[in-house]
Amino acid sequence: MIIEFLGGCEEIGREAFLVKDGNTNVLLEYGVELQPNIKLPLLPAVKIDGLFVSHAHLDHSGMVPLIYKFQNPTLYATPATLDLMNLLLEDYIKVAGLTRGFSEYQKYDIAKMNKHFKSCSYNQKFKIGKLTAKLFDASHIPGSASIYISGSKSILYTGDINAISTYLLDYKEINYPKIDCLITESTYSEREHPNRKTEEKRFIDKITEYENGLVLLPTFAVGRAQELLLMLYSNGIKREIYLDGMAQKASDIILYYKKYIKNSDILKKVLKKVNFIRTKKQRDKIIKNGGIVVTTSGMLNGGPIVYYLKKVRNVKNTCLLITGYQAPGTPGEKILKTRYFENEENKFKVNIEVQKFDFSGHAGRKELFNLIKKISPKKVICVHGDNTKKFAMEITKKLKIEASAPKIGESIEI
Ligand SMILES: [Zn+2]
CATH class of the missing domain: 3.60.15.10 (Ribonuclease Z/Hydroxyacylglutathione hydrolase-like)
Known part of the structure; x- marks a missing residue:
């Protein structure tokens, strides 16, 4: 062979x-x-x-x-x-x-x-x-x-x-x-991964700290987005949660294949409560009123996260919580290192709190x-x-x- x-x-x-x-x-x-x-x-x-x-x-x-x-x-x-x-x-x-x-x-x-x-x-x-x-x-x-x-x-x-x-x-x-x-x-x-429970507590504490502001959660559409939604729900987060970008369709597919997942009933319940976002007008309203946004792309190289970041980079009471692997050279990796967002079209300083969590x-x-x-x-x-x-x-x-x-x-x- x-x-x-x-x-x-x-x-x-x-x-x-x-x-x-x-x-x-x-x-x-x-x-x-x-x-x-x-x-x-x-x-x-x-x-x-x-x-x-x-x-x-x-x-x-x-x-x-x-x-x-x-x-x-x-x-x-x-x-x-x-x-x-x-x-x-x-x-x-x-x-x-x-x-x-x-x-x-x-x-x-x-x-x-x-x-x-x-x-x-x-x-x-x-x-x-x-x-x-x-x-x-x-x-x-x-x-x-x-x-x-x-x-x-x-x-x-x-x-x-x-x-x-x-x-x-x-x-x-x-x-x-x-x-x-x-x-x-x-x-x-x-x-080694950090202890998952400790990491989860740190994550939920950070979200609670911004309970009147805007929490941006860039995520991979498949797997991580659904994991984050379940994590928020299981920790009793009661705020408005918005799901933006390709994670919406991915969630529907994942829910359809119930047998592969652990908490399909809970995920179904969570997805019913979550607000699905499709337009710029909706995004602008969230930016104004705050909430928790789960959106693609996970490494910040595209998707609605770029729109949000551009608009809120100087807005007080806003945080960016990165939860996934950031490949070298991606905007996500750069932001963690330099606090600058940079892709082909944009380069700007991000003056909001940025934190990294490991839910690998x-x-x-x-x-x-x-x-x-x-x-x-x-x-x-x-x-x-x-x-x-x-x-x-x-x-x-x-x-x-x-x-x-x-x-x-x-x-x-x-
Ligand atoms: Zn993979």
Whole structure:
């Protein structure tokens, strides 16, 4: 079995791993790197029999329609992943058109992709040529999966994975099969998360401090937005909450796929109470009267958050609470470092309180090590991280398991 690394190596973004075994070729993910610049994975040079997508986030799924320009592989994912992907991919076309004047694929490529979809449930075995495959719940976002492939050798690719329960997702211990090779994400290989309860208290205290003002919560549309809504509700926050941008449609899809989430009844209740915002007039009214705004985009590079920030950058009793990963070079990362907002069109000083909170959907350093120990594969390959080489060296040293961190374009035979 040979694994070709087409992207997602020593970086977070453009995940793409080609698994070749005998005459069968499967592609795990075909993502896009968005931040700070668009980067695509390498194109697979063989005919693909199956394409697996672990979850809808664009760094894992963003270039999948490009494959369908040239090929017709069966697409394997959970139905929630497919619907959320459709939402994010159509938005990708729109944003790419607006910012660069072109997109690598069009709506008809997405339509073609949808035609080749095969709906997968967790823990269900299925065949692709001579390979057997299975998806396991990865607890990262609704519908997210780890991917197990077995042929002449067996591998498990974690996808983005979490190891704790959140308001949105219930973490369950999984009995993984014995495998030869683990391909693991490495997002937090160098960092521990702070205690979630302490972090949540700090977050709620900060929101309470601004109870007469405006609280801006920039967020990823899929997963984090819903987690924040549930967190606000569960902590008894009674103020008006506004949901703006793509998080609205994402919430509807997530609510539709109840079986993937923990508190679907509560989420339904929360979404009924939340005010959905669509117009500038509505936004201006909120800016005037205050409230809590949950809005895209999570790294502040677009979406309604930019409109709010521009208007309230000097307004007293306003705060910006960032709760997600901020990729290097994004406006979100810059604001945290310099208190300046900067994108292609705007640069301005932000004179409101800015705070960062960690409600990550990824396993922290300790959990990643525990996961590797538990699975105890013969070999570990580290991907999806800023410092995968260091992580691989630590795995070899601490766990006495052979580990490596390939470069883009490299192949590894297992
Ligand atoms: Zn993700």
